[in-house]
Amino acid sequence: MFVSVPATSANLGPGFDTLGLAVDLRNEIIIKPSKFLSISTHGEGSDNPKIKKNTLFLSIFNENYKRLTGRTDNFRFEFHNRIPISRGLGSSSAVIVAALSAAYTTAGVRYNKREILNQALRYEHHPDNITPAVMGGFNVACVEGDRVYSKKRRLPDYLNAVVVVPNRTISTAKSRTVLPKMYRKEETVYSLSRAAYMTALFMSESWDLLRIASKDKLHQARRMKMMPELFEVQKTALKHGAVMSTLSGSGSTFFNLVYEKDAQKIHSALQSRFPQFRVFTLALDNNGVMVKS
Numbered sequence: 014m015f016v017s018v019p020a021t022s023a024n025l026g027p028g029f030d031t032l033g034l035a036v037d038l039r040n041e042i043i044i045k046p047s048k049f050l051s052i053s054t055h056g057e058g059s060d061n062p063k064i065k066k067n068t069l070f071l072s073i074f075n076e077n078y079k080r081l082t083g084r085t086d087n088f089r090f091e092f093h094n095r096i097p098i099s100r101g102l103g104s105s106s107a108v109i110v111a112a113l114s115a116a117y118t119t120a121g122v123r124y125n126k127r128e129i130l131n132q133a134l135r136y137e138h139h140p141d142n143i144t145p146a147v148m149g150g151f152n153v154a155c156v157e158g159d160r161v162y163s164k165k166r167r168l169p170d171y172l173n174a175v176v177v178v179p180n181r182t183i184s185t186a187k188s189r190t191v192l193p194k195m196y197r198k199e200e201t202v203y204s205l206s207r208a209a210y211m212t213a214l215f216m217s218e219s220w221d222l223l224r225i226a227s228k229d230k231l232h233q234a235r236r237m238k239m240m241p242e243l244f245e246v247q248k249t250a251l252k253h254g255a256v257m258s259t260l261s262g263s264g265s266t267f268f269n270l271v272y273e274k275d276a277q278k279i280h281s282a283l284q285s286r287f288p289q290f291r292v293f294t295l296a297l298d299n300n301g302v303m304v305k306s
C-alpha cells in the first residue's frame with residue numbers, strides 16, 4: 014500500500030487555528046505485510062534517531078488498526094519524508110493523517126475523508142493543518158464537540174507557493190506558549206475581520222486584496238520575534254511581488270503566495286538574500302491525502 018500526504022500552511026496570517034491550505038510537497042509511505050516489524054526512513058529527519066523510530070506514526074497506526082480489526086499484525090514501513098520537520102509546514106499533521114489513512118486501508122475498512130479528519134482531531138486539537146492535509150485546497154475549519162466542520166475551495170494552478178524554510182526549528186507546542194492567554198478587543202477585531210475577509214477573497218478568487226487581508230495581530234509578530242530575520246523575509250517577499258506573505262503555522266517557515274509568472278523572481282530574491290535558508294517553489298495541492306492499496 015502507498016500513502017501520500019501533503020504539507021500544509023496553517024493560519025495564513027489572521028486565520029489562527031482556522032484557515033489553512035495544502036502545498037505539493039508530499040511525504041510518501043509504503044506499507045507491506047511482514048513477519049516482523051521493520052522500518053526504513055529516507056529524506057527529512059532520517060539522520061535523527063527519534064524521527065527514524067516514528068513513534069507518532071506507529072502509535073496512531075497500531076492503535077487504530079487494533080480498534081478496527083481487533084488484531085495486532087506486523088508490517089514493513091518505508092517512510093519517504095519531504096516535509097521539513099518542526100518548521101510550520103504541518104509535518105505532525107501529515108504523519109497523523111497518513112497513519113490513520115493507512116490503518117483504515119490495511120484493516121480493509123471502508124471510510125471517507127470526513128472520518129479520517131474527525132479521527133485526526135483526537136491527535137491534533139486545532140483543525141487548520143489536518144483539514145487541508147486530508148482534503149487538499151484552501152480550507153476554513155472549526156471544531157464543534159469532537160467534529161471538524163470545514164469548507165474547501167480548490168486553488169488555481171496559476172498560483173504557486175514560495176516557501177522559505179529556516180535552518181532552525183520552532184516547535185508548535187513551544188510557539189503556542191509565547192502567545193498571551195487574553196487578547197485586547199482591538200487586536201481580536203483586527204484579526205477576526207481579516208480572517209473573514211480573507212475567506213471571502215479565497216472563495217471569490219480575489220487574490221490582489223490578500224495583502225491587506227493577510228495582516229494579523231494575534232500571533233505572527235509575537236512568534237517572529239523568536240527569529241527576527243523573518244521580518245526581513247516577509248519584507249523581501251512583498252517587495253518582490255508576493256500576493257501575501259505569512260508565517261506558516263507556528264513557524265519557522267515563511268509562506269508566500271505568488272503568481273506562477275513571478276515565482277522565479279521572488280524565489281531568486283529570497284534565496285540570494287537568505288542563502289542560509291532553503292527556498293522551495295511549490296505548486297498548490299487540491300488532492301489532500303491519497304492512498305493506493
Ligand SMILES: Nc1ncnc2c1ncn2[C@@H]1O[C@H](COP(=O)(O)OP(=O)(O)O)[C@@H](O)[C@H]1O
Nearest residue numbers: 064067094098099100101102103104105184185
Ligand atoms: N516524518 C516524521 N517522522 C516522524 N515524526 C515526525 C515526522 N514529522 C513530524 N514528526 C513529529 O512531529 C513533531 C513536529 O511537530 P510540530 O512541532 O507540530 O511541527 P510541524 O510544524 O512541522 O507540524 C516532531 O518533533 C516529531 O515528533
Ligand SMILES: N[C@@H](CCOP(=O)(O)O)C(=O)O
Nearest residue numbers: 023030101102103185262263
Ligand atoms: N494554528 C496552529 C498551527 C500550527 O501549525 P504547524 O505547522 O506549526 O504545526 C498554531 O498556530 O499553533
